[in-house]
Amino acid sequence: xxxLPPLHWLQAFEASARTLSFTAAGQELSVTQAAISQRIxxxxxxxxxxxxxxxxxxxxxxxxxxxxxxxxxxxFARLDEGTLExxxxxxxxxVTLRTTPALQSQWLAPRLARFHLAHPEVTVRVVSAxxxxxxxxxxxxxxxxxxxxxxxxxxxxxxxxxSLLPVCTPPLAExxxxxxxxxxxxxxxxxxxxxxxxxxxxxAGRKDLSSxxxxxxxDNLSMVMALARQGAGVALVHRCLLEDPQGLVAPFDIExxxxxxxxxxxxxxxxxxxxxxxxxxxxxxEVAPGPS
Numbered sequence: 001x002x003x004l005p006p007l008h009w010l011q012a013f014e015a016s017a018r019t020l021s022f023t024a025a026g027q028e029l030s031v032t033q034a035a036i037s038q039r040i041x042x043x044x045x046x047x048x049x050x051x052x053x054x055x056x057x058x059x060x061x062x063x064x065x066x067x068x069x070x071x072x073x074x075x076f077a078r079l080d081e082g083t084l085e086x087x088x089x090x091x092x093x094x095v096t097l098r099t100t101p102a103l104q105s106q107w108l109a110p111r112l113a114r115f116h117l118a119h120p121e122v123t124v125r126v127v128s129a130x131x132x133x134x135x136x137x138x139x140x141x142x143x144x145x146x147x148x149x150x151x152x153x154x155x156x157x158x159x160x161x162x163s164l165l166p167v168c169t170p171p172l173a174e175x176x177x178x179x180x181x182x183x184x185x186x187x188x189x190x191x192x193x194x195x196x197x198x199x200x201x202x203x204a205g206r207k208d209l210s211s212x213x214x215x216x217x218x219d220n221l222s223m224v225m226a227l228a229r230q231g232a233g234v235a236l237v238h239r240c241l242l243e244d245p246q247g248l249v250a251p252f253d254i255e256x257x258x259x260x261x262x263x264x265x266x267x268x269x270x271x272x273x274x275x276x277x278x279x280x281x282x283x284x285x286e287v288a289p290g291p292s
Contacts, residue, residue, distance in 0.1 A: 162261030186233030
């Protein structure tokens, strides 16, 4: 990359080669004819050979310029395609929403699908975050966060009271006829949460079972739920992530409430776009009623 000339030199070359006019290139790039001429001379000095033959009232490309032009145009075309792929066809009307992979697939996906049907003109860009440090006021219009809802400078709406319950596949659930049957089973843990299996076992009155179980520890709930669906063990999952359990069942009717939960958030100080406000109001309307 250190060998590449500056981008504005390449733009000057491409526009000049396409129009065969420094004046037209300058008008296209909103600079003077003299600025284009200077950039081309600097570019030619960098490359070590001329790109244009200067005539009194016109330009022609040298053989080197003719040979290089397709590569430069192809590079600009690929850059344009990549920008569209990542940021969408209407970046000025896009909304960036950041949340965890588990909340994306289990809570957000059906709601975002309904929003898109109602507002197909709004481009939503969903980005993933796993750890709390991945979140922040910069880089996203809206976030779905996990915590206690106390973030400085953020407006937050609770997605509802949170509780944890164990889930697993139906065949494994049939084996768990009592809490004692958890002994020898694998408990699937999601790291980074204040409440987990120790809290649930204590709430169930069987704290002693922890030392009789195997463990698998993941850094995100998506992997924990995927392992549970594969029959690898029993996962402890937030109830709001089980609207569509996708084959998981609760072997015990015991839930432990948590002080932490999921929140719809946005910076208080940011001037959101019309599109961002539209998505915010839609998601806020999708929040389950009940105490926050």
